[in-house]
Amino acid sequence: MAVTEGLPVLQVARIEPQDASQRWLVRHLWGHEAVGFVAGSPKACKSWLGLDLALSVASGTPCLGRFDVEQPGPALVYLAEDALGGVRDRVANLASARGLVLECLDLHVITAAGLRLDLQRDRERLEATLDHLHPRVLVLDPLVRLHRLDENSAAEISGLLGYLRELNRRHHLAILLVHHMSKKAHANVGQALRGSGDLHAWSDSSCYLLRQANGRLKLVVELRAAPAPEPMMLELVDDARGIRLEVTGRDARPQPLDERVRQALTTSGQPRSRKALRSELQVNNKRLGDALDRLDERGQIQRTPDGWVASQATKPDDRQMSLT
Numbered sequence: 001m002a003v004t005e006g007l008p009v010l011q012v013a014r015i016e017p018q019d020a021s022q023r024w025l026v027r028h029l030w031g032h033e034a035v036g037f038v039a040g041s042p043k044a045c046k047s048w049l050g051l052d053l054a055l056s057v058a059s060g061t062p063c064l065g066r067f068d069v070e071q072p073g074p075a076l077v078y079l080a081e082d083a084l085g086g087v088r089d090r091v092a093n094l095a096s097a098r099g100l101v102l103e104c105l106d107l108h109v110i111t112a113a114g115l116r117l118d119l120q121r122d123r124e125r126l127e128a129t130l131d132h133l134h135p136r137v138l139v140l141d142p143l144v145r146l147h148r149l150d151e152n153s154a155a156e157i158s159g160l161l162g163y164l165r166e167l168n169r170r171h172h173l174a175i176l177l178v179h180h181m182s183k184k185a186h187a188n189v190g191q192a193l194r195g196s197g198d199l200h201a202w203s204d205s206s207c208y209l210l211r212q213a214n215g216r217l218k219l220v221v222e223l224r225a226a227p228a229p230e231p232m233m234l235e236l237v238d239d240a241r242g243i244r245l246e247v248t249g250r251d252a253r254p255q256p257l258d259e260r261v262r263q264a265l266t267t268s269g270q271p272r273s274r275k276a277l278r279s280e281l282q283v284n285n286k287r288l289g290d291a292l293d294r295l296d297e298r299g300q301i302q303r304t305p306d307g308w309v310a311s312q313a314t315k316p317d318d319r320q321m322s323l324t
Contacts, residue, residue: 024070025137025174026053026063028229029221030205032071035168035175036222037143039193040209045217045236046178047079048090048245049207050139053176055094057137058107060298062256064234065098066247072298073136076129078110080145096242099266099310108133115140117160118147130171138167141178151195161202174205181208190222209234216248257283257291262300262310271307 025032030053038050049064056063060072079087087109088102095102110129116122130138140146149156168175179193186192189208190200204225210218217234235248260281265272272280278288292308295301302311 023226026056027068027070028226029053029063029067029207030137030174030176031223031225033168033172033174034204034224035164035177036203036206037177037179037193037199038207038209039179039181040217041181041183041211044209044211045234045245046209047082047141048094048236048243049209049219049234050141050176050178051077051079051087051090052094052245054137054139055091055098055100055105055107058105059095059098059100060300061098061100061262062259064245064247065259066256068256068258071136074106074108074133075137075139076108076110076133076135077139077141078112078115079141080115081142084109084111090243093242094244097244099262108135115145116147117163118149123163127167127171130167130173134171135173137174137176139176139178143177143179146177151199154196154198157196158198161198165202189220217245219247257281257287258294261288261291262295265301265308265310271304271309273307277308 023032024030025034030036038046038053040046053063054075054077055061056067056069057072058075060069062068077087082090091105091107092102095105112125114122115126117126144151147160149160151157164175164177167173179195179199181189181192182194184192188200189210190203190206191197192208193199203222206222208220208222210220212218212233217236218231219234220231221228233248234245237244237246261277264277264280274285274288274292277292278285281288283291292301296303299311301308
């Protein structure tokens with residue numbers, strides 16, 4: 001008689017504790033290796049937010065200009081409803097607004113005409129691509145174009161979500177699905193996700209974009225393992241810097257110090273001493289020093305004999321996509 005092998009088991013005390021630096025991918029917005037949704041009604045800027053987060057991870061710059069990236073690295077996106085030229089234009093606008101060079105971004109786009117994750121062949125091709133790029137985050141936009149299942153059937157959709165969870169754990173990456181919300185009001189905004197209730201239950205981190213009566217967008221964040229920030233208002237801005245989403249109104253958070261330092265150096269165009277930066281930004285010496293070190297490590301600034309100046313990141317290695 002064959003002996004069935006038991007499941008792997010480990011005493012809780014023997015599990016390695018999670019390092020505090022591993023808690024977030026994007027602080028207060030998206031957890032480390034979390035799965036979830038950017039969801040909203042049609043034309044609610046869902047793709048803009050998904051790309052903003054991907055570009056933030058790829059560049060190490062704050063998402064929405066407010067939320068610091070804790071673990072920068074390669075990012076991979078698939079926008080099923082956008083032509084490649086349109087994807088490039090959106091990313092170019094977001095990069096321009098932050099003073100980033102498009103060619104220096106470790107941000108990659110799946111160029112396949114279709115991607116059906118209920119098909120074994122497409123699953124294998126996606127996994128080969130992840131093995132090649134090792135991205136920190138995978139953005140799939142929108143969920144409805146990724147399968148031919150009945151989203152209202154828990155039996156059907158749970159299989160797809162189970163596969164995505166396995167993908168998340170096997171490749172140690174965050175997964176962001178862009179999805180639609182129903183028009184029906186719910187006490188819990190996450191329960192308004194269109195389709196099976198399994199979708200909401202599956203999510204670790206999610207961002208919901210709600211169109212207000214005055215036309216503005218309200219961002220509601222939902223987190224499984226941490227308190228969520230207060231809801232905030234967003235606006236799609238189009239000016240000389242480029243098109244991007246910005247936090248607006250009284251609930252806007254202070255800009256992260258790294259971004260303030262980078263912008264001060266970019267705007268100046270001249271070398272600035274640490275003393276001059278400290279005086280301009282009204283920040284203590286240690287916090288400024290830590291910010292200068294982080295920006296220097298990311299290649300966004302550099303030290304010269306005359307002081308600190310803005311610089312450009314080193315261009316990442318040219319890597320060909322295996323899923324085309």
